[in-house]
Amino acid sequence: MTKQTLSVAPVPFRLGVLGHSPAATGEVLAMTKAEQAASVAAYYQSHKTQIKTQRAAHRKAHKTEIAASKAAWYKAHRAERAVYLKVHKAEIAARAAAWYKAHKDENITRSTAYYEAHKAEIAVRRRAYLKINKVRIAAYGKAWYKAHKIQMAKWHVAYYETHRAKEIARAATYRKAHPDKYRDHCAKRRALKRGAFVERVSRVVVFERDQGRCHLCGKKVDPNNWHLDHIIPLSPLTPGGKGGEHSYRNVAVSHPICNQRKHNKLTGQLRLF
Numbered sequence: 001m002t003k004q005t006l007s008v009a010p011v012p013f014r015l016g017v018l019g020h021s022p023a024a025t026g027e028v029l030a031m032t033k034a035e036q037a038a039s040v041a042a043y044y045q046s047h048k049t050q051i052k053t054q055r056a057a058h059r060k061a062h063k064t065e066i067a068a069s070k071a072a073w074y075k076a077h078r079a080e081r082a083v084y085l086k087v088h089k090a091e092i093a094a095r096a097a098a099w100y101k102a103h104k105d106e107n108i109t110r111s112t113a114y115y116e117a118h119k120a121e122i123a124v125r126r127r128a129y130l131k132i133n134k135v136r137i138a139a140y141g142k143a144w145y146k147a148h149k150i151q152m153a154k155w156h157v158a159y160y161e162t163h164r165a166k167e168i169a170r171a172a173t174y175r176k177a178h179p180d181k182y183r184d185h186c187a188k189r190r191a192l193k194r195g196a197f198v199e200r201v202s203r204v205v206v207f208e209r210d211q212g213r214c215h216l217c218g219k220k221v222d223p224n225n226w227h228l229d230h231i232i233p234l235s236p237l238t239p240g241g242k243g244g245e246h247s248y249r250n251v252a253v254s255h256p257i258c259n260q261r262k263h264n265k266l267t268g269q270l271r272l273f
């Protein structure tokens with residue numbers, strides 16, 4: 001195969017050089033445009049495999065050159081291209097969607113094979129990308145979540161309904177592995193139910209802050225058995241009164257027994273009102 005036969009000349013010329021097309025005999029000149037197009041199309045159809053093989057070989061042999069030439073072209077026509085893409089946006093999207101639909105199985109097979117073959121490489125690249133774009137991605141995700149909140153909630157409910165048994169098992173495993181987090185979650189839920197102001201409170205943080213001491217009696221508590229006491233109780237003591245917050249400034253470590261005593265005392269006081 002000589003280099004000439006592989007040149008990237010316009011199609012009729014290239015076909016002529018191959019020596020099989022009407023172009024080689026000069027007939028092309030006597031043809032109308034439509035006839036010419038038909039002839040080229042017919043030639044392409046009958047030599048499809050050959051042409052494709054040649055083109056692929058050419059692309060392979062001139063990979064760098066072609067890439068450089070493409071890049072240069074894109075660079076030189078950037079503004080023009082931007083305008084074109086904007087004007088034909090819908091059209092281009094429709095064409096791409098149609099193409100994707102027509103080649104769906106093929107596309108999936110190809111991309112799956114590519115992914116399998118380049119798995120490790122892709123993971124490294126993805127991690128690097130996530131690291132560099134961390135802030136931007138987080139902001140984007142937050143905005144997206146906000147815009148799709150209702151949709152997401154519906155989706156979660158539907159997912160839970162269809163995966164109920166699995167989700168229950170997963171939650172149980174999680175509770176067992178993270179008892180402190182589960183308690184944080186329950187405390188927050190209780191506070192929300194009472195309509196209190198709520199912030200994310202971690203038992204681990206409170207325990208460390210209070211150095212494991214009961215704020216009611218001042219003695220150390222059992223790290224595996226202590227209560228998170230709300231200094232001002234969550235429930236309002238008087239009708240129409242304001243309950244306490246579920247926040248760091250309104251919680252403290254306490255013995256279960258001290259917590260219970262305080263509770264009894266407060267409700268006892270309440271009975272006096």
Ligand SMILES: [Zn+2]
Pocket residue numbers: 214215216217218219254255258
């Ligand atoms: Zn105590």
